[in-house]
Amino acid sequence: MAGTLLSPTSGIPLERLVQVAKERGYTAQGEMFSVADMGRLAQETLSCQTELLCGGLGGPNRDLVLQHLITGYPLLIPYDEDFNHEPCQKKGHKAHWAVCAGVLLGVQSVPSLGYTEDPELPGLFHPEPGVPCRPPSMPEEGFPGAVFLLSKQGKSWHYQLWDYDQVRDSNLQLTDFSPSRATDGLVYVVPTGGVQAGLCGQALLLRPRESSN
Template identity: 80%
Template sequence: MTSPCSFPPKPTIPPIIHEPQDPNIPPPLPPSPLDLALPPLPCSLQASVPPPPPPPLPPPPSAVEVVPHVYGLEKSQLLKEALEKAGPVPKGREDVKRLLKLHKDRFRSDLQWILFCADLPSLIQEGPQCGLVALWMAGTLLSTPDSVSLQRLVQVAMERGYTVQGEMFSVADMAKLAQETLDCEAELLCGGLGGPNRGRVLQHLITGHPLLIPYDEDFNHEPCQKKGHKAHWAVTAGVLIGVQTVPIPGYMEDSELPGLFHPVPGVPNQPPSFPEESSPGAIFLLSKQGKSWHYQLWDYNQVRDSNLQLTDFSPARAADGRVYVVPAGGVQAGLCGQVLLLRPRESH
């Protein structure tokens, strides 16, 4: 601990005594240019100039809060504050409309589209925190009594032995972490997003509940197939469904984009008929992940296929000298074909 700075005692100014000037003493030298550069102080200030006040003493050790270093949290917070100063994050509906306008060729013109979405905040990750960032974003939709910080999620995950660097290679561990920190219900769904799980996932999303999905991340953050070498996490908070006919009543057409419909808030509506799994390009997941502020629309089958091929641990990570928590059975046992359904805990 650094000791408080000490200062020497204030020198005593001797009294000024006026004596007759000796004629043999030469007159004083003229002032130097440096002295002329500064205006003379008033007499009252020349007589006594008080010293500057000493700096405040450091607080005692008991008053210093020791915060453990959380990998990447500082940068994430800095970026979050920068975004708040720049403006609000685009809401889900507006972000989807932006994507529909930019990539209209990706969406079938023979279908009408119904958008179910929930608004998520954004937080940029630093390091392998994608799963915990996705869980933090999902937590804002779960009606928890108190907001849970990313730092808290990282802390509990480390204490329970789920992670070392912030990585999460186990959907089962993610479920336990969600239940403990967010006081929510977490359902681990095995067997992938297709087959009998497809209807359950879509029904979960249209009711406004979040879904956590591990997948392989491509250069543009979209799902790809790299055998788990680019394993990443995303949170899905909505779905865009293409239908032949929009159920009536309960839906309204968008004022800017004809053919796009939204559920009317507070009005009961009939869920649409889900397209067949063999129908390409008819369902898109509205997702966010920790490397972008914006939502993305991913083809459902593309996400399904990426999630089903997570089998290997990244050779680059294996050689980077860091320690990672990987479950018994590796990435395949921890992530492959698994997703996490999160919903608020039912009150009894």
């Protein structure tokens, strides 16, 4: 899904991604418990630049994430998936990946240049394609309901808007390997240090290789 966002005309079949991941020793069943391995897989198969984000999605990383999404590039985030695909906190037992393709910001005012109001939803503004625009002032961290990530999980048919803080908190508590997986008789690739070392507080920024941003 992230590859399609980076280069809509050059889709990589999922089977090819899994094949390469197995050949490189990143996965056994299709699981991916290492953000670093996911980055290496993306570089090889999607011909893109990747940036591994550590230390959670809050603090200084928050501005990096928001600016990245505003620029139009995708973000891959491991998180615990609830029954409705939204973020929850299960200590990593429901760890899955989501791709974030955009951001919805609740702001006090919209810059006058480079944005157009949605014809059907008053108060919703979109950047004008091809027009340089100044990003609006970012909502302060911790201000409830001000930042939502346009996100999709592979098993869902639709994108959803997830509260940024809920995604941040879910990503920051990925610590344990699922007990049900540990006893299902299958073999999984788990990095040294376990799920916590491989996923907790980490995310992956993807950019086209030709980009200098």
